[in-house]
Amino acid sequence: MPVATHPHSRPPPRARGPLPFGAWVWVFLLAIGQPLDANAMGLTVVPQAQACPREANAAPALQPLPEQAAQRIADSQAAAGRHDVAWAWLGSPTLRYPHRALGSPTHAASVHALVRSRSGSWQVVELRLPLHRVYEDRVPRIVDIDRDGSEEILLVEADAIKGASLVVLGVGHTAENGPALVERARSAFAGSPFRWLNPVGVDDFDADGRLDLALVLTPHVGGELQLLHYRPPALVPFARALDVSNHRMGAVEQALAVIVQVQGQRPTVVVPDMTLRALHALRWDAPGRWTELGDGMPLPDRIERLLPQPGGACATLANGQSLRVTLAP
Numbered sequence: 001m002p003v004a005t006h007p008h009s010r011p012p013p014r015a016r017g018p019l020p021f022g023a024w025v026w027v028f029l030l031a032i033g034q035p036l037d038a039n040a041m042g043l044t045v046v047p048q049a050q051a052c053p054r055e056a057n058a059a060p061a062l063q064p065l066p067e068q069a070a071q072r073i074a075d076s077q078a079a080a081g082r083h084d085v086a087w088a089w090l091g092s093p094t095l096r097y098p099h100r101a102l103g104s105p106t107h108a109a110s111v112h113a114l115v116r117s118r119s120g121s122w123q124v125v126e127l128r129l130p131l132h133r134v135y136e137d138r139v140p141r142i143v144d145i146d147r148d149g150s151e152e153i154l155l156v157e158a159d160a161i162k163g164a165s166l167v168v169l170g171v172g173h174t175a176e177n178g179p180a181l182v183e184r185a186r187s188a189f190a191g192s193p194f195r196w197l198n199p200v201g202v203d204d205f206d207a208d209g210r211l212d213l214a215l216v217l218t219p220h221v222g223g224e225l226q227l228l229h230y231r232p233p234a235l236v237p238f239a240r241a242l243d244v245s246n247h248r249m250g251a252v253e254q255a256l257a258v259i260v261q262v263q264g265q266r267p268t269v270v271v272p273d274m275t276l277r278a279l280h281a282l283r284w285d286a287p288g289r290w291t292e293l294g295d296g297m298p299l300p301d302r303i304e305r306l307l308p309q310p311g312g313a314c315a316t317l318a319n320g321q322s323l324r325v326t327l328a329p
């Protein structure tokens, strides 16, 4: 299948100088708290008094967090699942891949998970990487990507020669040894050492009834939003959009893009541009093209975190301000 690209040609690098007049109008409107309609179907951004809440996690954990998870690598998160992966976390800190994209040259050499065996008992299993690989990541993402009732774990793996790849791990079962973490699929490697990627999330972006993955390849240097089909053993890109970013070099925070649902529409990816000072809203529409909703909505400061909210997102800026981001239906 041909890979479709963003209809916009790559523009010249954006200068970090003064904002154009139009952008100042947006900033002024933000300052006085007026909603901003980028267009009739686009983004609305308004300041809000309260800080952005972390994603609501109403469901109780399947199991208590295992004691071993306290040994997870610094600044990483243990993630909770909902079905057969109760918890997943990153372990075995190593300095063997000295890339500081996430602020520290320490990365994980193993992933661990508390999974349900065929007999119904819970067991901690682990997967250790070979010496030329690490998990260049701080948060496992648990999702049943193929909707078969068993959850998968999504992680960014990095190779000493080929750079980063998004990998999907599943829970395999053998009669002799019980459950184990096994590789189901992975994306193409970024191509060279220290080229990184940051996942966006999972949704059915092309409305074929099957979940797809979204990531930003090389978010620090000409980031490319990719939508990928889950086709084990590969993750196969089917759409690309240029000049976006969902990470600031050296920051631990990886949450800078969200997937927004509007009833009757395909999912929309809200993602900053390369300057992290404006938001794009991109939707992959039939028969295979991007629809840009709210072209480059300017923000009054650099974005540091973007968390999902019903119908939109909550943005935290470097100046501490919180913004409510809404995608108009």
Ligand SMILES: [Ca+2]
Pocket: 143, 144, 145, 146, 147, 148, 149, 150, 151, 152
């Ligand atoms: Ca599954």
Ligand SMILES: [Ca+2]
Pocket: 203, 204, 205, 206, 207, 208, 209, 210, 211, 212
């Ligand atoms: Ca799909």
